[in-house]
Amino acid sequence: MAKKILRINMTELKAVYEDVPEKWSRWAGRGLTSAIVCDEVDPMCHPLGPNNKVVIAPGWVTGSPAAPSSGRTSFGGKSPLTGGIKESNAGGLSGQMIAKLGLAAIIVEGTPAKGEWYTLVVSKDGVKFESAADLFGKGMYEVDELLWKKYPKTAVIGIGQAGEMKLSNAGISVNDPENKPGRYAGRGGMGAVMGARGVKAMVIVDAGGPGVEIQNQELFKQGRKKLTESIQEHGLTKKAGALNSFGTAVLVNLLNEAGGLPTRNFSAGQFEGATKISGEAIAEVCEKRGGEGTMGHGCHPGCIIKCSNIYPNESGEAIVSCIEYETTWSMGANCGIDNLDFIAKMTRECNDIGLDTIEAGNTVAIAMEGGLLEFGDAEGAFKTFDEIRKGTPLGRILGQGVEATAKAFGVSRVPVVKHQSMPAYEPRAVKGIGVTYATTPMGADHTAGYTIAPEIAGVSGKLDPLSDDGKAELSLTFQAATAFIDSSGYCLFIAFPILDIAKGWEGMAESVAGVTGLNITGADVVPLGKEILKMERLFNEKAGFTAEDDRPPEFMREEALPPHNVKWTITDKQLDSVFGWVHEN
Amino acid sequence: MRVTVKLFATLVRFNEGSQSGKPFEVDLPDGSHVKDLIDLLKIPPQETHVIFVNNIIEEHDSNLKDGDVVGLFPPVGGG
Numbered sequence: 306m307a308k309k310i311l312r313i314n315m316t317e318l319k320a321v322y323e324d325v326p327e328k329w330s331r332w333a334g335r336g337l338t339s340a341i342v343c344d345e346v347d348p349m350c351h352p353l354g355p356n357n358k359v360v361i362a363p364g365w366v367t368g369s370p371a372a373p374s375s376g377r378t379s380f381g382g383k384s385p386l387t388g389g390i391k392e393s394n395a396g397g398l399s400g401q402m403i404a405k406l407g408l409a410a411i412i413v414e415g416t417p418a419k420g421e422w423y424t425l426v427v428s429k430d431g432v433k434f435e436s437a438a439d440l441f442g443k444g445m446y447e448v449d450e451l452l453w454k455k456y457p458k459t460a461v462i463g464i465g466q467a468g469e470m471k472l473s474n475a476g477i478s479v480n481d482p483e484n485k486p487g488r489y490a491g492r493g494g495m496g497a498v499m500g501a502r503g504v505k506a507m508v509i510v511d512a513g514g515p516g517v518e519i520q521n522q523e524l525f526k527q528g529r530k531k532l533t534e535s536i537q538e539h540g541l542t543k544k545a546g547a548l549n550s551f552g553t554a555v556l557v558n559l560l561n562e563a564g565g566l567p568t569r570n571f572s573a574g575q576f577e578g579a580t581k582i583s584g585e586a587i588a589e590v591c592e593k594r595g596g597e598g599t600m601g602h603g604c605h606p607g608c609i610i611k612c613s614n615i616y617p618n619e620s621g622e623a624i625v626s627c628i629e630y631e632t633t634w635s636m637g638a639n640c641g642i643d644n645l646d647f648i649a650k651m652t653r654e655c656n657d658i659g660l661d662t663i664e665a666g667n668t669v670a671i672a673m674e675g676g677l678l679e680f681g682d683a684e685g686a687f688k689t690f691d692e693i694r695k696g697t698p699l700g701r702i703l704g705q706g707v708e709a710t711a712k713a714f715g716v717s718r719v720p721v722v723k724h725q726s727m728p729a730y731e732p733r734a735v736k737g738i739g740v741t742y743a744t745t746p747m748g749a750d751h752t753a754g755y756t757i758a759p760e761i762a763g764v765s766g767k768l769d770p771l772s773d774d775g776k777a778e779l780s781l782t783f784q785a786a787t788a789f790i791d792s793s794g795y796c797l798f799i800a801f802p803i804l805d806i807a808k809g810w811e812g813m814a815e816s817v818a819g820v821t822g823l824n825i826t827g828a829d830v831v832p833l834g835k836e837i838l839k840m841e842r843l844f845n846e847k848a849g850f851t852a853e854d855d856r857p858p859e860f861m862r863e864e865a866l867p868p869h870n871v872k873w874t875i876t877d878k879q880l881d882s883v884f885g886w887v888h889e890n
Numbered sequence: 891m892r893v894t895v896k897l898f899a900t901l902v903r904f905n906e907g908s909q910s911g912k913p914f915e916v917d918l919p920d921g922s923h924v925k926d927l928i929d930l931l932k933i934p935p936q937e938t939h940v941i942f943v944n945n946i947i948e949e950h951d952s953n954l955k956d957g958d959v960v961g962l963f964p965p966v967g968g969g
């Protein structure tokens with residue numbers, strides 16, 4: 306059975322199934338959300354107005370039997386944070402279940418009568434529009450729990466209070482196998498766009514769905530085997546390798562050694578408390594406290610890397626799943642906080658209220674620089690989240706993210722590109738990632754083109770992180786490959802093994818070709834990725850972005866970053882060369 | 891010469907009782923390279939994937955001098 310598009314109209318409270326039009330038939334995941342947004346969303350629309358949409362799409366191989374670590378879901382629309390196109394993807398249960406219902410994408414559009422909130426129950430029989438009056442005002446832990454009482458073992462997509470208030474830092478939560486929120490399509494305020502559609506939650510019931518059709522079983526199996534082997538062989542992704550043992554936060558010490566761990570609102574590149582907030586420290590706590598605490602947790606069934614963790618309190622009860630590198634950095638080093646228990650509690654607040662942890666931690670750091678509280682004040686930082694939950698005037702400012710908070714507190718060191726704040730890699734100390742932050746259509750985003758692999762981690766070669774040479778080309782290649790991986794449904798972390806092990810790269814492409822029947826080989830990965838990037842760049846141009854929006858913030862050219870005492874030195878011309886080809890034939 | 895060494899992640903097992911990132915000192919003959927230090931610590935060279943000397947990424951054959959701070963990592967990454 307051919308896949309369908311499910312279009313949900315919130316003005317009329319109606320849902321229809323549509324055939325996938327020819328022009329979108331090649332795409333899935335990010336490629337598909339971006340293609341639909343480009344075709345159907347006016348680039349000049351207000352992101353919270355009636356003309357924006359939430360587009361949800363699983364990847365090419367998502368939901369196919371035992372494709373490793375491939376349960377990602379893409380969420381697309383126009384971002385209230387950046388004002389440009391957004392694709393934000395998450396793990397959790399939703400991708401596989403949407404795919405098993407035979408859906409290529411779900412498009413949520415229109416606006417219900419003022420004050421009405423809905424839970425959309427999506428099953429093989431269509432969509433039920435249930436009132437969400439009983440869920441309104443509640444955090445995601447309670448929402449997940451209440452919805453599983455009625456619809457056990459389903460995927461729950463939802464927004465916390467931040468999305469209800471349509472704050473620019475509101476994310477979309479997806480539940481994990483333990484039915485906890487925490488797999489977030491966090492970046493760019495997509496939770497506010499869902500809130501603007503009057504949707505508090507979506508329940509995906511996959512029972513009785515047609516499943517994912519495999520066009521060429523043999524090719525699929527061959528590709529899957531190669532990819533799986535490369536994941537199992539690579540030192541980083543294999544069982545008991547660094548990601549499995551220490552989670553993504555294993556990067557804390559690495560970036561700290563490299564002098565590229567942004568500290569106290571991007572004023573230094575090393576944090577004296579780094580080891581205390583590292584992946585090794587998280588693993589030690591899990592080991593010591595035991596109970597529900599564990600490393601090597603998977604965010605969805607079928608992940609064979611398992612980089613997630615469940616962080617326990619002193620009695621061994623789960624505080625949160627999971628503490629990522631980005632989170633332990635944003636709430637830790639960047640706020641001068643070296644207390645993991647507080648970082649865990651703040652992460653839980655983010656997951657409950659529905660906030661992106663990167664933007665949230667950066668916002669607290671800005672508030673610290675602006676004098677609302679002191680750097681290192683863990684208790685004070687924790688309390689700011691309650692302001693957001695309650696929607697106090699201060700909370701609403703903080704919930705808008707870094708840029709709005711910097712204005713409110715008169716701060717000029719504002720680490721944003723395209724209004725979105727930077728993740729845990731200092732561009733002055735790792736130049737290639739700075740090119741990615743500056744030029745990706747998504748606003749400052751490390752996942753958009755992870756040059757850290759060769760610049761710091763020694764994956765796919767070794768390049769000097771402090772040098773400017775070749776970084777424009779490097780970033781473009783990584784951005785293109787990433788756009789492809791984000792469309793495949795595979796977790797981005799397969800990038801490490803497939804960049805180092807040739808059969809893994811081939812295997813990824815072959816598994817996609819096997820499922821879809823598209824004629825795709827390893828050589829098509831970068832060109833197809835560039836097609837996606839081109840669509841996204843053109844959307845942004847129509848939304849008013851110019852070359853001036855592809856720039857890192859001014860202070861990075863002015864202030865030297867210790868310990869290497871380096872400034873941002875890549876020229877604007879080099880930055881403009883990254884996407885110069887978009888307007889060539 | 892005397893250098894300060896920090897072992898990270900899975901490499902801590904090569905220095906009994908050590909903790910990830912906790913500095914300790916090692917004496918080496920003058921003129922030693924990074925690989926001599928790795929041999930002395932009995933770490934299989936292929937396990938030392940990223941090497942820092944004074945916060946700069948170096949290689950196995952890089953020279954060491956008195957007072958250097960060396961950080962050794964297995965394959966690590968994330969996002």
Ligand code: SF4
Pocket residue numbers: 374375376396602603604605608609610611612613796797798
């Ligand atoms: S590697 Fe980590 S983030 Fe990726 S799918 Fe597995 S658990 Fe989720």
